[in-house]
Amino acid sequence: MLINWKDIQTVFHKEIVEIMRNKRIIVTAFLIPMAIYPIVIFGMDWLQSLERRKIEEEGYRIAVSRNMSDVTDFICRSSDVPVTILYADSVFHAVRDGEADLGIEWEDRPGEDRNVWFFYTGSEDRSIKAFSEIEMLFSDHGFEWSRRFLAQDLALEHVSRFEPERIVVKDIATLKEQTGHRIGKILPFILLMMLVSGCSFAAIDMIAGEKERGCFETILVSGISRRSVIVGKMAVVVMTGLVSLLVNVLSMLIWLKLGMMQSIQSTDTAFDISFAALAGIFICSIPLTLIIAAILILISARAKSYQSGQTLLMPVTFASLVPAVAAVLPGMHSDSFLVALPIANVVVTMREMLEGTFIIWPFFVGNIINLGVASALVYSAVNSLNTEGRLIPGTSGGDMDGLLRMRRDPIRTAFMGFAIVWLLFFYVAVPLQARDLVSGLVFTLWGLILVSAFVLVRIQNLPVRETMGFRNTHWKVWVGSIVFQTGILPLILYLNQWVMNILPIPSDWMEAFSDTLTGDLSKTTLILLMCISPGICEEMLFRGAIFGSLKRKWSPWHAVIVSSIMFGFLHFSVYRLFPTTVIGIALGWLVMQSGSIYPAMLAHALNNFLSLIVAPELELDKLSSHWMLVGLPAVILGVMLVCSGSGKRRR
Amino acid sequence: MIRIHELSRSFFDRQRGEIRAVDALSFECGRGEIMGLLGPNGAGKTTTLRMLATLLAPTSGTAELNGYDVVREPDKVRSSLGFLSSTTGLYPRLTPEEILRFFGEINGLKQPELKRRIDELIAEFSITDYARVRCEKLSSGMKQKVSIARALIQDPPVLIFDEPTVGLDVIAAAQTMKTILQYKQRGKCILYSTHIMSEVEKLCDRIAIIHKGKLQAIGTLDELRKQTGERYLEDIFFSLMDPGEINGDAATAEPQP
Secondary structure, eight states: OOOOHHHHHHHHHHHHHHHHTOHHHIIIIIIHHHHHHHHHHHHHHHHHHHHHHHHHHHOEEEEESSOOHHHHHHHHHHOSSOEEEEEOSOHHHHHHTTSOSEEEEEOOSOSSOOOEEEEEOTTOHHHHHHHHHHHHHHHHTHHHHHHHHHHTTSOGGGGGGGSOOOOOOOOOSOHHHHHHHHHHHHHHHHHHHHHHHHHHHHHIIIIIIHHHHTHHHHHHTSSSOHHHHHHHHHHHHHHHHHHHHHHHHHHHHHHHHTTOOHHHHHHTOOOOOOHHHHHHHHHHHHHHHHHHHHHHHHHHHHOSSHHHHHHHHHHHHHHHHHHHHHHHSTTOOSSSGGGGSTTHHHHHHHHHHHHTOOOHHHHHHHHHHHHHHHHHHHHHHHTGGGSHHHHSTTOOOSOHHHHTTSSSOHHHHHHHHHHHHHHHIIIIIHHHHHHOHHHHHHIIIIIIIHHHHHHHHHHTTOOHHHHHTOOOOOHHHHHHHHHHHHHHHHHHHHHHHHHHHHSOOOHHHHHHHHHHHHSSOOHHHHHIIIIIHHHHHHHIIIIIIIHHHHTTTSOHHHHHHHHHHHHHHTSSSHHHHHHHHHHHHHHHHHHHHHSOSHHHHHHHHHHHIIIIIIHHHHTGGGOOTTHHHHHHHHHHHHHHHHHHHHHHHHO | OEEEEEEEEEEEETTTEEEEEEEEEEEEEOTTOEEEEEOOTTSSHHHHHHHHTTSSOOSEEEEEETTEETTTOHHHHHHTEEEEETTOOOOTTSOHHHHHHHHHHHTTOOTTHHHHHHHHHHHHTTOGGGTTSOGGGSOHHHHHHHHHHHHHTTOOSEEEEESTTTTOOHHHHHHHHHHHHHHHHTTOEEEEEESOHHHHHHHOSEEEEEETTEEEEEEOHHHHHHHHOOSSHHHHHHHHSOHHHHTTOOOOOSOOO
């Protein structure tokens, strides 16, 4: 029995009834969004008018350097707000010390090229307002005032060239586009938050909450498949999220349309979202909701109680906001790598829809990618109850046979170990390397990475020799690994180029990186520190300790791929993630095939030597794609040699 | 109806290593019989019942319920089973009637059979007065009645009760036991787990005493008396424990939720 639609319907109906009777969910998912917009809009309006009134009552304090009565009279006469003029020896200090909101200083030297200085405090709203208003007066009446103040110490016939040309600034974006741009930066964010909060209470209450109340057990011992239970519950989570989202959008539209943002409406805001944009936003919310619902179900299935569910949820909520932040950064568009990043692609598309600048193909590609990710997550969520430890709080299920004799779960230990190394690497090793490259690298490789490898093996009580793969191998494997690694180099270089095309490396990064290579280090130091040492130390950690731990529970390929991704993640940046992961897989294969870590160490050192020292000198990094073909025979020959050599060892 | 053979279940604990919560347990329980599962806290009772209810997988051995294997045919096992434990709860925001309808539907009952069955159980357990009141407003005795009715909704041939009287007052506990006896007379196969001696003496046809996951003794009360030479169940029970355990060094082999 896989999935029974009748059962799903029954579960769905029961959950809907329960949700409708749950005050907490009704309030957070539906009532708060309905109430929050009028409160925010009225509140903002009220605060703004309050501030305006205060300014109008108190007026601006403007410090000037010397008596220029014509100009100060002009300011006092033209400003809507009362102005108090202060005379100060140092206008700068008067503003700095808070005695004045704005300072104006005329340069004292005679002649034509004299400047007028405005001083204001950019961190204070009042000062900013004073500046923008007075400066506007000056630019509107520029000609008039310049003649006036110049007339005081210059003959007017000399000022023909000084008449300021009026600078007219015109934003050519339509009002709708400007507003869309402003709202587009906030709205997708609010929608995402509301979606997560709308879904989360339902998801946690339905699984973790039921576990706590003892109701979950009863449904699990009934004649209904566990998948039907989860699908039914997930449908309710998705529905709660979408309804909450819809309530949000509608509530916001209604309040904005009702013209409640009078102060903004009257000046420079036109709020107008087309029906098509709304429909588009709603369509791309559906895969997003599926992703969020599935993640929440997965979390909730792990939690033992409502409270532990909420605790687990916090980091996930923050994590989901990270890609959303990336998407509202300036210069981000949907027709870039962002399209492949779930959540970020939706946020950036929503923003573009509100701005009216959206492009159709990333919309489709992004939604298809999201649907794919959503399906994978939904699939794992639906199967999440097949692990019995998640069904009944307090029982640790899982593979008993392989684990019993060991003190720790190897997978968890490997991941925890990697996380600690990663944190130490970024917070300790990288700053050390920045201070002094040589000692920093020695510490990183021979201290942090090598010690971590042994600690990881030690705390699991694993046999060092076997886990690390300290065993000799056939000469064919040695030769094969050299040929294999040399052959694979063009592929890596090509991958590097490909990644750089998609994700161009900022040029200052590139310079900093090549500085370290071509800097004041001698060739010998470079070879020792960047080729041989990584070859030994990184291999011991990734192909030794981590791969050795992972393969105790996982299949060798699974362990190779995961340890390679970790290897990729330790290499500084997103730019090097993909190529280093590929190198990691190649090296992992060598270890897996030969059972020995030594050929991988040699290959790793060789790879670094070829790509860091030989390739730049021969300018091989400007390869065209058909260069890859040159490496292919070498790769095949290498694979054959390694396979034949490792076969001999086994016999 | 229930047949357990060499059933074992181990847990892995970081500090203590492997824990054999249930260790090669074998027994049978037939139609119209109540089998009492007696043991101190952590003896392995709940783990055994959870394996029978397909919530936990056995590490080794086999268990059959109504002729279905718990590992190979879990869905059929669940359909033939009514399960009630002291930790099972009710949906607080649903009414007893809604709960019965929900469990009836997911156990495959169709109208008008479903309605007939709900009315029958509501009458039998005298739930009528509060059948449409949300469960969060009911007393523990009322809740227990609803829970039992919930376990019986599809009229399953096998019933498993895991310490069903925990937290109930004397009257509610007595009512619960009376109901269980009635269902025995209707030919159900009932497995009743508890650590309360008096309940076992009153209810059970046969008693299995387990300790540290192992079966210590099995038989009718008379058979156990003969086997141990003790008259009262309490003395029989103690005679089967290690002397050290009784002096306060209680076994806690089984992880408790």
